Amino acid sequence: MQRNWFLGDLLDQLFERPGKKRGKDDKRSISELCEALLSAEGEVSGFALASTILDRYQTLDDPEKLDFFAYLNDQLELDADLLSETARHYAEYRSVDLYKKLSEAAEPKRQELLRRLNQPSGATQELVATRVDLLRFLKSNPELKRTDVDFVHLLRSWFNRGFLVLKQISWDTPARVLDKIVAHEAVHQIHDLDDLRRRLFPPDRRCFAFFHPSMPDEPLIFVEVALTTEIPNAIDVLLSEVREPIEPEQATIAAFYSISNCQRGLTGISFGNLLIKQVVTELSRELPGLDTFVTLSPIPGVNRWLAGETGHPEHGHAAEAVLAGTAPPQDVRAMAARYLLLAKREDGMPLDPVARFHLGNGAELHELHAGADPSQNGRSQSGGAMVNYLYDLKKTERNHEEFVAHATIETSRSVRAASTAVLAARPEENPA
Incomplete structure (x- = not known):
């Protein structure tokens, strides 16, 4: 049965019971407040408790915030033994009641806590900001990734199209x-x-x-x-x-x-x-x-890739020249084309994040331009090169499917030709 949060909170505010702890007067720890929000108390006064927890979080220093995320990660974890046992029973009997129990067992308590925290006005924005802290802590505490998975799960639901x-x-x-x-x-x-x-x-x-x-x-x-x-x-x-x-x-x-x-x-x-x-x-x-x-897009990863290609027997000299800012425009285009078409992650997808984004949307790698972004950022990222991705509305769906299924990059003849173009001669090969 759907909980009537609004009615419960309204009654809670209208008929405050004497001696009931509220807001800043509530001396319970943040974890104790979370347990209360998940309990029958949260059914009655969820709005007030959620507001108190969100306010309390804002007062925590970094070690205390890390302790809070550790509490979410470890104390509000799903019960793997209960989940396994319920799954075995459901596989045998397939009853609606067991299905409900299986669904409940498969969800960590922290997901329900995050839902209940999202009741007050402005809570969604505060939870988005809370995840910024979590992402910061993940670098040195990778075990918190389980909690981040639950944040992402709920945020995708709250921010769907x-x-x-x-x-x-x-x-x-x-x-x-x-x-x-x-x-x-x-x-x-x-x-x-x-x-x-x-x-x-x-x-x-x-x-x-x-x-x-x-x-x-x-x-x-x-x-x-x-x-x-x-x-x-x-x-x-x-x-x-x-x-x-x-x-x-x-x-x-x-x-x-x-x-x-x-x-x-x-x-x-x-x-x-x-x-x-x-x-x-x-x-x-x-x-x-x-x-x-x-x-007209940047190529943010090309210089990082070029730095690892300077010893390549075929194009190492061109990589060095692009990084030094001395390469002719045709070599800048050629090396950018090789990067976009040949530099891949382990899963076969392009190394460049902007390329993955547009190609994943069904765009075509259309044209490359040397000297297109003379800013300091443009030079440091890609030697000033930029790229056009073309959205041909008649082909985007097919291009998307081919890219997702086979990592196929739809490419214009111009870019394909640039990727195999003859590079300028090595300096030692130039005539005296």
Whole structure:
């Protein structure tokens, strides 16, 4: 039977029993409060207890927070023996009652605790922030991964597509939201208000973000879009202070040039593919003349890969030249193409995280550009190279299926040719 949290909490607030401990006056430890929330007391006064626990957590120092996560991890673990025994009984009898018991036994108590903690207003945002601490502790306490699995399980449920709200970010968006766009821009830094205005105010620029009803002023992820007549080959073309804007109706291309996640506590919960698909739908509805959807994306891992390739008998000299900033543009493109097509993880997927994201969404590796990002970050990541991923809406589903099933990378002839292009001669081979 579904618990009536609202009625219980309302009655609890209206008819406070004398002597009942509340809030800051409750001297119980945070683990004792959690046990109370999971008990019959939590059925009656769950809202108050959840608020007290969340407030108490904010006062903890790092060692105390680590103790709290250890409590969740060890004391609220599932009972493996009970689960095994119940599973054996269910396999034999298959009764509805046993199925319910099996479902309960298969869920760690910490999942129910997190659900009950999510009752007060603002609790979802506090739990997202709590996971930021957990992720920090995981580096030296990998056993806490079990607790993180449960956080992710519930956050995926709470932040599923049905709850997300797409909003356009414009120059008229409240400053409290714009400040967060500036703070979380992770691809091309927003330097000042003029820079922000160039991305939001012109008629041929768009920015969209996903929000959650429980966090209305906190963007979860946002994408910046340029409406153009040509596929961009450099970021300065899009962010120039002196460019002439075009009317949106003139545009035939929508170029996604920056996608940034805003909530570290939601790491591992993917919104980007949904965001791109919905933005494509929105832009297509607004501007039917758009016929090409493409990115201008960084290649964040190429220089790290090149650092390990300097001894390669065939292209080691080119790797050294790209890292030194002395390689000709054709070699920068060639090495970037080799990285994107040949550098793989153990599971056969591309090493580059941005490539995995777009190719996993069904995009095509379309074109490479040397000198496309002259910023310090661009040079340190990829020697200034950038890449276009093309979203051909007629092929994205097939491309996605092939990539997921076989790690097949849909690639244009241009990029394929670059990956096998003859490199510049080694310095010692040049004539005197």
